[in-house]
């Protein structure tokens with residue numbers, strides 16, 4: 001027979017819903033981590049919590065933050081500036097080339113090899 005106390009101290013797995021022992025670190029059923037360790041202070045929080053119960057730091061990164069950090073890793077601000085400047089220069093070159101079309105060299109007349117001699 002289950003006592004009320006054991007029910008309260010059980011920790012439901014966020015992945016499969018299995019009721020684990022409160023002291024368990026991983027789910028007995030699917031071996032998923034039951035706690036989320038805060039990157040700021042290192043305190044183990046409930047996996048379903050969105051913020052650290054100790055320091056209030058975000059436990060889950062949002063999509064935009066993830067995207068930004070990925071972009072930051074790919075390009076540093078200086079590289080991004082160089083890429084933008086390069087693209088701008090390329091656009092200016094293309095516009096300049098389309099504006100002044102080089103005129104085809106007009107034949108001067110009488111300069112053909114057949115006209116040499118008499």
Ligand SMILES: [Zn+2]
Nearest residue numbers: 013016027030
């Ligand atoms: Zn589980």
Ligand SMILES: [Zn+2]
Nearest residue numbers: 038041052055
């Ligand atoms: Zn924390």
